Amino acid sequence: xxxxxxxxxxxxxxxxxxxxxxxxxxxxxxxxxxxxxxxxxxxxxxxxxxxxxxxxxxxxxxxxxxxxxxxxxxxxxxxxxxxxxxxxxxxxxxxxxxxxxxxxxxxxxxxxxxxxxxxxxxxxxxxxxxxxxxxxxxxxxxxxxxxxxxxxxxxxxxxxxxxxxxxxxxxxxxxxxxxxxxxxxxxxxxxxxxxxxxxxxxxxxxxxxxxxxxxxxxxxxxxxxxxxxxxxxxxxxxxxxxxxxxxxxxxxxxxxxxxxxxxxxxxxxxxxxxxxxxxxxxxxxxxxxxx
Amino acid sequence: xxxxxxxxxxxxxxxxxxxxxxxxxxxxxxxxxxxxxxxxxxxxxxxxxxxxxxxxxxxxxxxxxxxxxxxxxxxxxxxxxxxxxxxxxxxxxxxxxxxxxxxxxxxxxxxxxxxxxxxxxxxxxxxxxxxxxxxxxxxxxxxxxxxxxxxxxxxxxxxxxxxxxxxxxxxxxxxxxxxxxxxxxxxxxxxxxxxxxxxxxxxxxxxxxxxxxxxxxxxxxxxxxxxxxxxxxxxxxxxxxxxxxxxxxxxxxxxxxxxxxxxxxxxxxxxxxxxxxxxxxxxxxxxxxxxxxxxxxxxxxxxxxxxxxxxxxxxxxxxxxxxxxx
Numbered sequence: 001x002x003x004x005x006x007x008x009x010x011x012x013x014x015x016x017x018x019x020x021x022x023x024x025x026x027x028x029x030x031x032x033x034x035x036x037x038x039x040x041x042x043x044x045x046x047x048x049x050x051x052x053x054x055x056x057x058x059x060x061x062x063x064x065x066x067x068x069x070x071x072x073x074x075x076x077x078x079x080x081x082x083x084x085x086x087x088x089x090x091x092x093x094x095x096x097x098x099x100x101x102x103x104x105x106x107x108x109x110x111x112x113x114x115x116x117x118x119x120x121x122x123x124x125x126x127x128x129x130x131x132x133x134x135x136x137x138x139x140x141x142x143x144x145x146x147x148x149x150x151x152x153x154x155x156x157x158x159x160x161x162x163x164x165x166x167x168x169x170x171x172x173x174x175x176x177x178x179x180x181x182x183x184x185x186x187x188x189x190x191x192x193x194x195x196x197x198x199x200x201x202x203x204x205x206x207x208x209x210x211x212x213x214x215x216x217x218x219x220x221x222x223x224x225x226x227x228x229x230x231x232x233x234x235x236x237x238x239x240x241x242x243x244x245x246x247x248x249x250x251x252x253x254x255x256x257x258x259x260x261x262x263x264x265x266x267x268x269x270x271x272x273x274x275x276x277x278x279x280x281x282x283x284x285x286x287x288x289x290x291x
Numbered sequence: 292x293x294x295x296x297x298x299x300x301x302x303x304x305x306x307x308x309x310x311x312x313x314x315x316x317x318x319x320x321x322x323x324x325x326x327x328x329x330x331x332x333x334x335x336x337x338x339x340x341x342x343x344x345x346x347x348x349x350x351x352x353x354x355x356x357x358x359x360x361x362x363x364x365x366x367x368x369x370x371x372x373x374x375x376x377x378x379x380x381x382x383x384x385x386x387x388x389x390x391x392x393x394x395x396x397x398x399x400x401x402x403x404x405x406x407x408x409x410x411x412x413x414x415x416x417x418x419x420x421x422x423x424x425x426x427x428x429x430x431x432x433x434x435x436x437x438x439x440x441x442x443x444x445x446x447x448x449x450x451x452x453x454x455x456x457x458x459x460x461x462x463x464x465x466x467x468x469x470x471x472x473x474x475x476x477x478x479x480x481x482x483x484x485x486x487x488x489x490x491x492x493x494x495x496x497x498x499x500x501x502x503x504x505x506x507x508x509x510x511x512x513x514x515x516x517x518x519x520x521x522x523x524x525x526x527x528x529x530x531x532x533x534x535x536x537x538x539x540x541x542x543x544x545x546x547x548x549x550x551x552x553x554x555x556x557x558x559x560x561x562x563x564x565x566x567x568x569x570x571x572x573x574x575x576x577x578x579x580x581x582x583x584x585x586x587x588x589x590x591x592x593x594x595x596x597x598x599x600x601x602x603x604x605x606x607x608x609x610x611x612x613x614x615x616x617x
Contacts, residue, residue, distance in 0.1 A: 035398055086582040094585040096345055096398060097538050098578050100531060105574035112567045219527065223409065226402045261417045268406040275391045275399065 005135035007252045013141040014210075015248020016148035020203040021225035022232065022240035023152065024196035030172040030235060031192045034084055035096050038103035040222020042197070045106055046071045046204035047121055047213035048114050060122050068201040076197035080190055103218060110215040121208035144206045151202050152241060155195070159237070168192060220264070224251070227267045231274050233284025242282060246270075300546075304456075311448050319444040320516075325556045326451040327513045330458055332536045332548030334505025337462070339534070340543035341474040342498035343481065344393070348404035349533045351411040352381045352503045354525025356510025358415065358422055361431045361520055370434035374511045381507025385500040393496050400499065408530050415522035427521030431514050441515075451512050458508060463545065465501075474498055478543050506533075535577055541587030550588050 021043055028034040036042070049070045053063035083102060087095040124147065128139040159165035170178040171188040179185050203221075211217055224247055232243025247267050255263035274281065311319045335349040356377035363373040392403040415422045422428065433441045434450075441450040465471040473494050476484040485491045514520055532555060540551025562569045584591050 035401075037401075083578065083582075090581070090585045092398070093343065093345070094581040096401065097534070097585075098581040100534065101574040101577035101581070104531065105571055105578070108567070108570045108574065112571065219409075223402075223406055227406065230399065230402060262410075262413060264406075264409050264413055268403075268410055271403065271406065272391050275394065275403070279394060 002134035002136075003256070005133060006137065007256050008249060009135070009137050009141050009145075011249035011252035012245060013144040013148075013248070014207075014251065015245035016145050016152075017203050017207050017244075018221075018224045018228045018248050019241045019244025020148055020151060020199045020206075021221060022228035022244045023155065023237055024199040025225050025229050026234060026237060026240045027172075027192045028196055029229075031168070031189045032084065032088070033092060035092065035099070036196075037096060037099040037222070038106060038218075039200070039225055040218030040220070041103045041106040042071075042075050042200040042218075043203045043207065043221050043225075044213075044215065044218035045075070045110065046201040047119075047208040048110055050205065051119055051121065051213060052114075054122075064205055067205070068198055071197040071201040071204075072194050074197075075200060076194035077190070079197075080193040084193075103222070107215050107218065114215075116215060118212035118214040121213045123209040124205070140209065147202065147206060151199065155199075155237075158195075164191070223264075224248075224267065227271050229281075231267075231271060231281060233281030235285055236281070236283045239281050239283035307452060311445055316444045319448050321556055321560070323444075323448045323451045323516050325552055326448070326455040327509050327516060328533070328536065328552040328555060329549045330455050330512065331506045331509035332533050332540070332552050333459065333462060334502040334509065335533050336537050336542060336545075336548045337474065337498045337502035337505070339537050340547065341466075341478045342495040343478065344495060344499060345398050345401035345534070346404045346499065346502070347401055347527070347530045347534065348388070348407045348411075348503070349506045350525050350527070350529030350531075351404075351408040352385065352506035353510040353513060353529065353533075354411060354415060354520075354522075355384065356381055356507030357514040357520050357525070358428070358510075359507070360511035361428045361514040362421070364431060364434075364515070365428070370436075370515075374508065377507040377511035378504040381510075382500050382504035385503030386496065389496045389499040389503075393492060393499065404530075405527070408527050412522055412526050415525065422522070425522065427519060428514075429519040431518045431520070433515045433518070447516060451516060454508075454512055458505065462505070466545070535573070539577060539580065539587055541589030544587070544589040544593075547587055547589045554588075 021039060024042075025036060025039050028036050046067045050060075050063045050067035053066040054060065058066060079102075083098055084095065087098055123140060125139045125143045130137045130139070130142070157165075159169060167178070167183045168188045168191060170181065170183055171185050172192075175185050178188070207217075207221065225244070228243035228247045229240050230243070231239075231246060232241065233239030247270075250266055250270065251263055254266040258266070307322070311322055314322070331349055331353050334352075335346060338344050338346045338349075359377045359380050360370075360373040363376060364370065368376075388403065388407055389400065392400040416425055418424075433447055435441060436450075439446070441447045466474055473484070473489050476487070476489060477491060477494055477498070481491055484494075517524075536551035536555045537548050538551070539554055540549065541547030558573065559569055562572065565572065580587065584594075586593070
């Protein structure tokens with residue numbers, strides 16, 4: 001029982017990080033039909049911005065802020081304006097290919113300009129173990145959960161309680177109508193790209209102390225986020241959150257109870273089952289195909 | 292195909308047959324590699340260029356084909372049987388994988404194949420009793436036919452080139468048969484194909500399964516070419532590279548993958564001097580190409596040819612009756 005609780009908590013912690021990445025992924029899809037294959041690399045890179053800022057003498061909190069700002073600038077604004085915009089007129093496929101090339105580019109840049117070695121990354125809180133019902137729960141897991149959940153709650157408040165958020169939702173649901181109502185669709189889409197960059201940077205800060213900062217991290221993170229988004233429902237923010245937690249918990253439990261060498265396989269199996277029986281995802285809506 | 296195309300094809304074929312005689316061992320090896328990668332990329336072109344689905348598992352299928360062929364050859368099975376088995380195994384797996392993924396829209400196949408590639412890599416690495424784990428399989432013999440050994444570099448090039456020509460001819464024939472023309476319809480206008488009564492979902496699945504089996508056949512040639520296979524050769528990198536080959540050459544163009552594979556083989560050799568920065572340049576090239584010419588190099592060529600033709604037409608006196616050329 002104690003081990004189960006331990007696994008559950010650490011699963012929830014990784015799941016919360018996956019959820020953050022998956023939420024950003026679905027936001028991009030909803031507002032601009034962008035399938036970002038570089039999403040995993042978007043999480044891998046901010047850690048190196050932060051490490052570089054710390055190397056230049058900034059304390060951790062300042063470096064983290066610099067990292068988030070740089071992410072918004074490069075992975076949000078620049079990505080949208082230089083890579084996505086010229087591609088949108090060609091349809092979905094060229095953009096998919098382009099983001100695949102972008103992920104290759106980011107991986108190689110980090111490998112060549114920084115290092116191919118895994119870099120230690122400062123933890124958010126001092127290591128301390130809580131003993132609850134015989135289970136050992138690290139302060140690290142709890143901090144990750146707290147930060148990730150507050151990020152999601154803030155995002156929810158932004159999307160549902162503010163005028164700006166409602167405008168963004170209108171853009172996602174019906175761009176033409178939103179435009180008629182006087183919403184600047186272009187700007188709203190740009191905002192979602194910036195929000196995605198912030199979410200990725202936060203995920204980066206949370207995951208890097210656990211996995212260390214390494215140029216190949218993006219692959220597994222990207223796959224986990226895609227799977228979470230599909231399992232939960234591609235067109236729902238709520239779905240991505242549920243999917244993220246589900247993948248995180250299952251990942252941890254199957255690694256412990258089934259096989260640690262095949263931990264990457266269990267999400268794939270769930271994915272196939274979900275696609276067979278509920279192709280729109282657990283919480284997703286069925287989308288109509290238009291000619 | 293018009294006269295210009297046939298002539299180009301004949302010249303390329305002749306050059307490919309003659310050129311290796313003037314090359315050293317490594318050059319011939321690269322040409323054999325080109326033949327193998329062309330086969331694999333041609334298979335992927337069916338999925339990507341004709342059915343419009345992104346597959347990130349072509350490298351994994353090359354791996355499955357290579358392991359199947361290598362294990363069977365080591366067990367003493369004659370090569371032609373190993374070759375065919377590789378294709379059949381990959382066809383079956385491709386069908387089983389594509390069946391759930393292609394039931395839904397969007398680019399679900401891309402994600403499913405992405406996860407599949409990771410899974411296949413894990414199996415190659417973990418199932419030591421079968422695949423030799425991280426040590427891989429070494430000492431794979433090159434086949435011989437009717438007393439002719441393909442052990443030498445030149446001999447093996449002609450072998451792999453011959454297989455490439457055979458498979459290319461088979462694919463060409465398939466795409467021009469009444470049954471295969473559906474794939475072209477799928478490429479041109481999937482919605483229209485559907486309203487004309489084509490079961491597009493089944494044809495998409497078929498394109499993926501056949502494409503995967505061609506990947507497996509490429510693997511069956513790859514194994515005796517390198518004579519040593521290990522899990523890392525078939526990780527995500529190979530799948531990504533094959534995908535970029537099809538795109539760079541021109542997806543949906545029959546000969547696009549051959550051009551793409553040639554570039555993928557030659558470019559790293561020419562760009563030796565920039566070393567680690569090679570992939571960065573390649574990635575930038577692909578992104579630029581997607582922004583300005585998503586139809587790849589052959590798309591650029593086609594654009595150029597049309598431009599020249601249009602100019603020539605404009606210069607001709609319009610009094611003469613126009614001859615239609617096919």
